[in-house]
Amino acid sequence: MEIIIGKNAGFCYGVQRAVNKALEEVKKNKTYCLGEMVHNQNVIDKLENLGICFIKTIEESKGNTIIRAHGEPKSVYKKAKEMGINLIDLTCPSVLKIQNLADEYSKKGYFIIIVGKANHPEVIGIKSRAGSDYSIIENKTEISELLNIINNKKKVLLISQTTHSSKKFDEIAQELKNNINSDVKLEIKKTICPSTEIRQKETEEIAKKVDLMIIIGDKRSSNTNKLYDIACNFCNNVLFVSNETEINLDKFNGIKSVGIMAGASTPKEDIFKIKDLLLNNNY
Ligand code: SF4
Structure with missing residues (x-):
């Protein structure tokens, strides 16, 4: 056969980088990790056996805490600072790029459409940088419901969760281009990893x-x-x-x-x- x-x-470079660094850190100090490092129970069990303590909220941390490749919302960084927690930020560079885009374009007054799963940790981190003027969608069929809102905006940015389907993102982008009013400035950044x-x-x-x-x-x-x-x-x-x-x-x-x-x-x-x-x- x-x-x-x-x-x-298998492991992408962002996850491999985070797992390698976590293994280095746990040899030196007691290490916490906020949330599951990857969505893979076998990997989590192995890391736990090596001494990494997985926590659900930053409030549970008592020391060095890893931010995993998916990234975290801004509120986590603020809370860690207040608590005097040392963060080992292993947010994947590709995720960081999207977080920065959300931050930059929301400050410029754009309405931000994030393509992805609303409850995914990466999307939760991105939306925390998008201000209050944003929407999260997964499919092109959701564009029709959004048109009333976005056609009243001056500027719209379309970005994506890194792991969304490339085909679905292209369909959404096309649907937007076909239906958005010509006086709305549309910027499309295909941020799929x-x-x-x-x-x-x-x-x-x-x-x-x-x-x-x-x-x-x-x-x-x-x-x-x-x-x-x-x-x-x-x-x-x-x-x-x-x-x-x-x-x-x-x-x-x-x-x-x-x-x-x-x-x-x-x-x-x-x-x-x-x-x-x-x-x-x-x-
Ligand atoms: S963006 Fe996500 S999928 Fe891509 S390398 Fe980074 S962690 Fe991996």
């Missing part, structure tokens, strides 16, 4: 040519769910597993080619464990 593993499968786009494209390419596709990642991971949706569009046989224990080998009977992709929050070792499982069972 041929096994094709995506070159871009390049690593997300590349991973989505690679998932499509592999899914088109294999009999069965495996997507590895935590079911709560937004970017992994998108990879699953993309794979399902191009392959009739897609498994979504969080690790090798969820692989049912019966599904591989008669399968000649398998593609493997993994989300940005999946460690490489989870990918190799699944590859080894298939190889060790003579698939």
